[in-house]
Amino acid sequence: MSPALSKHDPSKKWSGPTRPYDLIKEAVIAIVIVGILAGGLAAVFSSPDEPALTLKSWALTDPADFVQTATSELAGTSGTAGYGAPYNTASDGQVLGPLKLQKWAGVRIPINTAKDFVVKPLTILPDAAVQTAVNAWNVGSADEQTKWATSYGDALAKSPKALSLPDTNNSYGPVPTMITYLLGMAINGALDGALTTSDTPLPTDFTKPMLFIADSGTYFPDYAAARHLHGDQWGVMNETGSWPGQSWLWLFSFFYQVEPFKSSENADTWVMGLLGVLSVALIFLPFIPFIRRIPYKIPVHRIIWRNWYRRKQD
Amino acid sequence: MKLLFIDLNHPAHYINMGVLSISLGNLIMILSVVALFVLALALPFPMHDDEESHK
Numbered sequence: 001m002s003p004a005l006s007k008h009d010p011s012k013k014w015s016g017p018t019r020p021y022d023l024i025k026e027a028v029i030a031i032v033i034v035g036i037l038a039g040g041l042a043a044v045f046s047s048p049d050e051p052a053l054t055l056k057s058w059a060l061t062d063p064a065d066f067v068q069t070a071t072s073e074l075a076g077t078s079g080t081a082g083y084g085a086p087y088n089t090a091s092d093g094q095v096l097g098p099l100k101l102q103k104w105a106g107v108r109i110p111i112n113t114a115k116d117f118v119v120k121p122l123t124i125l126p127d128a129a130v131q132t133a134v135n136a137w138n139v140g141s142a143d144e145q146t147k148w149a150t151s152y153g154d155a156l157a158k159s160p161k162a163l164s165l166p167d168t169n170n171s172y173g174p175v176p177t178m179i180t181y182l183l184g185m186a187i188n189g190a191l192d193g194a195l196t197t198s199d200t201p202l203p204t205d206f207t208k209p210m211l212f213i214a215d216s217g218t219y220f221p222d223y224a225a226a227r228h229l230h231g232d233q234w235g236v237m238n239e240t241g242s243w244p245g246q247s248w249l250w251l252f253s254f255f256y257q258v259e260p261f262k263s264s265e266n267a268d269t270w271v272m273g274l275l276g277v278l279s280v281a282l283i284f285l286p287f288i289p290f291i292r293r294i295p296y297k298i299p300v301h302r303i304i305w306r307n308w309y310r311r312k313q314d
Numbered sequence: 315m316k317l318l319f320i321d322l323n324h325p326a327h328y329i330n331m332g333v334l335s336i337s338l339g340n341l342i343m344i345l346s347v348v349a350l351f352v353l354a355l356a357l358p359f360p361m362h363d364d365e366e367s368h369k
Contacts, residue, residue, distance in 0.1 A: 049323050228328060234335050242322040244339035257333045303355050 017308070050240040053223065055195070055209055059186035062219040066186060067163050068156050069215050070179050073113040075149035078215040080113050087111040087211070096269040109207060114145070117212050118182055121194040130181040133174035140173060148173030231256045231267075251275070 051057075059066045072078040076090075084093035086108040093102030122134050137145060152172040155165050164180050165172075185191040195212065196203035213220050221230075229235040236253040239245035255261045255271045264270055286292050295301060302309050326337040336344075 045320050045322055238337055242326040242339055244343040247340040247343050
């Protein structure tokens with residue numbers, strides 16, 4: 001605080017000029033104008049109407065990608081399976097230097113991708129062949145399960161268009177049968193229902209189908225890229241269609257476009273940390289040398305209160 | 315209401331300059347906010363009839 005300001009006694013009654021100011025009137029005018037603008041613009045431009053992505057739409061559009069992803073869920077090699085907290089303990093996840101922030105948050109939404117995305121949904125099917133396959137999977141050891149699913153996943157990777165492959169070497173176990181039935185469930189929409197109601201009686205929790213779709217190798221990433229929604233496309237700021245998006249997140253989004261954040265595996269924590277530091281700096285702006293002198297160099301406040309300064313000068 | 319409807323359900327136009335990539339919708343919004351800020355600075359406060367007596 002400058003010496004001149006510190007001489008003022010805040011308890012003394014203001015003896016300078018005053019002006020009438022009707023706060024209620026101003027608030028009413030602001031609400032009415034914003035209400036008319038919001039209602040008018042909504043009537044003219046409507047709102048984004050992007051159809052929801054579902055496991056059904058995925059299985060119908062790109063069944064081969066669905067089959068490969070479902071196999072990776074069984075093998076434990078999908079993005080969700082290796083994500084760490086809050087879903088599992090497979091990795092430390094995002095860290096900030098020595099701070100293992102993601103791990104410390106803990107496993108609050110435990111998800112076993114093989115069990116939750118594949119095995120459990122299949123158990124509701126009234127079909128002897130698939131129940132035999134599920135039983136074979138369940139009685140297999142963890143090593144056997146991994147070997148079956150990994151072998152099948154490797155084979156599918158060599159035949160990227162394939163929806164099913166014959167088990168000529170008898171090395172895939174029950175996996176081909178399970179994946180084929182799961183694809184059938186996805187195509188007729190039953191898998192969406194099974195995953196949204198696995199934890200609640202009403203289909204209100206979309207965590208599992210969203211994570212499953214997010215593990216997609218091509219369908220979901222390509223869909224998002226076509227709409228400029230990836231992090232490296234300033235996607236945080238963008239909206240579907242041609243509507244304006246969250247342009248106020250420009251600074252947050254900016255750091256994802258530049259190094260070292262762009263290629264960092266811990267970009268989220270680094271960017272959040274940096275934004276936290278900048279926010280604290282904003283709070284303490286009046287105490288930061290040089291920065292606090294900016295109003296003297298760029299006196300925008302003198303334009304706002306130009307009448308006052310003009311009278312003062314007179 | 316149908317006559318008033320302007321369909322924006324189509325791919326956006328993006329302006330790319332180096333590392334910057336911004337949709338036309340976002341650019342219009344940002345320019346509008348800047349214009350509003352400049353107008354708020356330039357336009358005079360509404361004066362009350364009795365304001366002079368309070369100076």
